Amino acid sequence: MTSKAIPRVVIVGAGFGGLNAARALAKGLVQITVIDRKNHHTFQPLLYQVATAGLSPGEIAAPIRSILRTHKNIEVLMAEVTGFDLDRHTVETPEADIPYDYLVVAAGARHAYFGHDDWEPYAPGLKTIEDALEIRRRVLLAFELAERQAAAGETAVPLNFVVVGAGPTGVELAGTLAEICRHALAHEFRSIDPSRTHILLIEGGPRVLPAYAEDLSRSAQEQLNHLGVEVRTSTTVTQIEPGAVHAGNARLPATVVLWAAGVAASPLGKSLGVPVDRAGRVLVQPDLSVPGHPEVFVIGDLAALKDEHGKMLPGIAPVAIQQGRFVAKVIREELDSRTGSTSGAPSFSRSLREAGDFDARPVFHYWDKGSLATIGRAAAVAEFGRIHISGFIAWLAWLFVHILFLIGFRNRLLVFIQWAWSYVTYERGARLITGSTYLPGWTADHHGSAVAKEPTPQEIHTGPAK
């Protein structure tokens, strides 16, 4: 479908990095192929809203091909990339090897259990729409099972939600869960009192939001406590089993456990055959290319790069966005300076490498516009250089920025309406339980019941709400 005469750029992954690279490149005389295993881009900063039933998946995710529809030189493929051949300049997929002149790998990261993958069935993480639906299913189902149990005259098990990891995602989840229990669900049950649900946030490090300034960590913890979340810092989780989390020697009962304690880079980084760090991130050059392959770039959560102060760049959307645009600029400038020799894929790339003037390439600098983390309704922290803000103002800033950057006008409008509605009514718009009615660790008589269907292995691994 694509002319061989036009230089071909393949972008793997349609997250913030990949999408921005594609858009910035599209203006040039270049054929772009965007490959993603999903058909949709997910606005990850708002995934926790889907997990907590505030938003529907369709409101924070949009089909990649519809986002890029207007760019006729962009082809979108929903496919699983199985590997790369950097010498033959091809990306390997089950159907075909896709040739490239330039390759941008933006495959991102996934939540990781640090050698405890057996914990995943009992403590789902939050990286995909499917993850969010599975978390939503478990949280809502816990209340339904408790109500049923109480209505049947049994002594209702007290509900304990445990969130492991107090980074931005863990803080968002814990704070929002606390709110739901107190407000959205408070008056809808007759036999249990959701507002008495115990929510525990466990952090291995000495403070919540470790990436933020200490005063903001303190403020965040205060805001969490105010919402009714118990925070335990400097506490390491040693074991997760159905119905319980072990921290040190203590066995903490846990109706639902959510995992927000860490991420690992996509295995595609390693498959490039270049050096990676302990988290599997590719150690990129200052121009974001990989050693020995100037035509191959790695960006976003998959890339490991230090800023000028020697501090590792965080795995957040702004970094990925800026890196995507930077790489697009580098590629376009090199293509413009070579408008003569655009003669077929491999030959083109060879001429590219032989030219070997990559020292002339600019160096990527991350412009830190500041960081925002939300905690709950009108609760957030914001760090803009020396300016530290907490509470309502920070939350407004967070709201503004996130609605502004949400992909697609339609979603922006809908999300805004949803939030306005939720803010006024405390209602949660998307409280559907779909899929299995099995909850790991629920008491035996429930497991045995007709509704509590044992999950298939596939369900256990990836969650049924898919």
Added chain:
Amino acid sequence: MTSKAIPRVVIVGAGFGGLNAARALAKGLVQITVIDRKNHHTFQPLLYQVATAGLSPGEIAAPIRSILRTHKNIEVLMAEVTGFDLDRHTVETPEADIPYDYLVVAAGARHAYFGHDDWEPYAPGLKTIEDALEIRRRVLLAFELAERQAAAGETAVPLNFVVVGAGPTGVELAGTLAEICRHALAHEFRSIDPSRTHILLIEGGPRVLPAYAEDLSRSAQEQLNHLGVEVRTSTTVTQIEPGAVHAGNARLPATVVLWAAGVAASPLGKSLGVPVDRAGRVLVQPDLSVPGHPEVFVIGDLAALKDEHGKMLPGIAPVAIQQGRFVAKVIREELDSRTGSTSGAPSFSRSLREAGDFDARPVFHYWDKGSLATIGRAAAVAEFGRIHISGFIAWLAWLFVHILFLIGFRNRLLVFIQWAWSYVTYERGARLITGSTYLPGWTADHHGSAVAKEPTPQEIHTGPAK
């Protein structure tokens, strides 16, 4: 949780019938328990919009306990009813037997394969949110797989969507699919042309929309043809297998098959131990009670009742709504006339039966306000007695009625925005593929590929998109 002194009404099923019965009863001095296996009410008339990616599940479904929240004498249980004991006046669930003075069974119907349940994995029906998500997944995935195949240089398989059954659901699905192919998806693929997708609607009977007047059936078929749908009437499906549908001796290739050919009543009807018809519907008395048990009512799709002209009442929302309200009225009047003897569950019901003045009960009459069936964008048919309308006006009427009756203001507003948006832009708002990337009948090399994961038995049976 409930005082024994107050007469207790148990309602099984929170569809249109159950919800309306509960609401109408709530005003009385009575304790109501609503039991449903799902946590949400589904607005079934718009399910096809979820199946065709126009609306998100959260926009046509709302939590039952949130719909009924304001009624403090209503308790909602998410539980699977496993049976009834009409002599002991209890509803059986895995956790407990729930006593009742009055029982309203509104468990509805499910799509049925008339002895061909083995067809279900290859031809999903449309009755639940999960069904709709599974259909959406298959439809969207078909285009992605075809695009990938074509981009890989293989000759792309022509896409064939086959809808079996030309009742309202089949007509809606076929018409809307035709529109998506022509508009929403038309310009988003580079290697295939979605507008060339072949859509076939198969009907066993002599005409589409058999429940409507003949002139409207003709009009509906013309409108379908105009949208690009091939309609084959008087055609019986003899076999469904991966990738194909057999009609008579012809083997028709089918990338995706959707089943809209029939429904069967919930097995709960039979479990009442009273006479049922061939579709499993309970043959109710003129007052909607079951023979020998005046305190037990069956309403909605689960009830079989003829109107004054001897015509069986159709399984549509208006019938269920009117029956729910009728039953609530009957119960409240009997309770009011017995305000003395509200003394404990069984004794109360005995006194009720001994009183035996049920011949005094009113008879249910269905008030037919007319029927509406939508076919697609600005295409519909409407039958109000002798007044028959087609096309845009009928579609406006349909739109108005359905948005009006949609549960919950918030959803109404969101759905309206979605539709306004879709109508202006031809865009579809909820085009997410989640869950398995396996498509039954897709060519072998795709089955073998890393993305085309073989489904688990549970997936095959109920579809992964749950």
